[in-house]
Amino acid sequence: MVVGFLLRVFSAVLYYLHTAILFTWTDYKTIFLPITVFACATAPVRSFTDLLQCWVWVWFHQLLCNVSNQARSREEDRLNRPWRPLPSGRISESQAYALRWATVLLCIFISSIYDQDLVLTTLGLVVTTFIYDELGAAGNVIGKALCTAGGYASFELGATTIIGANHEMDSVSVTAVIISGILIFTAIQAQDFPDVEGDKAVGRMTFPIYAPELSRLLTLFATVAWSIFLSWFWGVGPISTTAFISFGIHVGMRYYLWRTLEADRKSYLIFNVWLMAAHVLPLHARTSVLAF
Structure with missing residues (x-):
């Protein structure tokens, strides 16, 4: 029992x-x-x-x-x-x-x-x-x-x-x-592209619904601009800068060029990897680990 x-x-x-x-x-x-x-x-x-x-x-x-x-x-x-x-x-x-x-x-x-x-x-x-x-x-x-x-x-x-x-x-x-x-x-807005149909169904207005073309263009601009700014602000080395900016360009171009539901889901996954990479950069201010 x-x-x-x-x-x-x-x-x-x-x-x-x-x-x-x-x-x-x-x-x-x-x-x-x-x-x-x-x-x-x-x-x-x-x-x-x-x-x-x-x-x-x-x-x-x-x-x-x-x-x-x-x-x-x-x-x-x-x-x-x-x-x-x-x-x-x-x-x-x-x-x-x-x-x-x-x-x-x-x-x-x-x-x-x-x-x-x-x-x-x-x-x-x-x-x-x-x-x-x-x-x-x-x-x-x-x-x-x-x-x-x-x-x-x-x-x-x-x-x-x-x-x-x-x-x-x-x-x-x-x-x-x-x-x-x-x-x-x-x-x-990077998180909203895969959820457009569900958001429309419940009447939620997200940036990709309000401005489908502009939202993708600004996502491209944001990932590239932030990659450049963060590399400069945290003072990382040339190789690290090149790699991070290239990653940001790749993420932004995916959102702008590949627009299927499956592509947007994968793009958001890659966006989060880029975001984690961006979050690592402040470590350089303490340890100079990204000086290369």
Whole structure:
């Protein structure tokens, strides 16, 4: 009888863990990995313990954002990602809303373990997410870009603070977060190209829907311009500069020239690799590792 009870508990834990992973699955490449790389390079990382704490903080905050977003995008996900917890029936809308606010409290608690400033970072992410999902900023081109940039900045502040010496930010870290936020604001439309049909179905206005040609042209310009600027700003060496700029040109040209759904999905994956490369560059300010 005890064994049966334990098996049921274990089965339930696996079920809900699987559900949580499904909520966060598509954003490991867009949030978890880029934010981790940014924090490790910018802080920089000093021990595996700090890295593990960073992973925990980022994952639970990612879950917060994912649950909030998906609680209101069930119809869109039926078209684009039917395997997610809501369209697949693993969780009800009322349960998703309850989980959404439970994760807020959990994230506040996790941040409170460190200091008040990290709690404020969590609250900033909660406010940004609320504006994005509950107040309709997700359906507005500028509002979406602003909220996404603010969300990324919150993630970067939190992750870098946890990994940094004495859990503090210095001038290099602050500068890197500011630059990254502006980069995200100008290039975040890269994530919208693969989701055009789903966004149209729910009446969401994204940059690729509002201006199909201009959005691709500006994505090309943004990736190239940021590659040039970041290489210059962080003072990396000639070979590193050439490689990074060439990568940026490749990413931008993919978006501009290859416009099928499958091509856009692959382009967004490559964009995130480029973004992670951009996030590594601040490490050069501390170690000159990219002087070649």
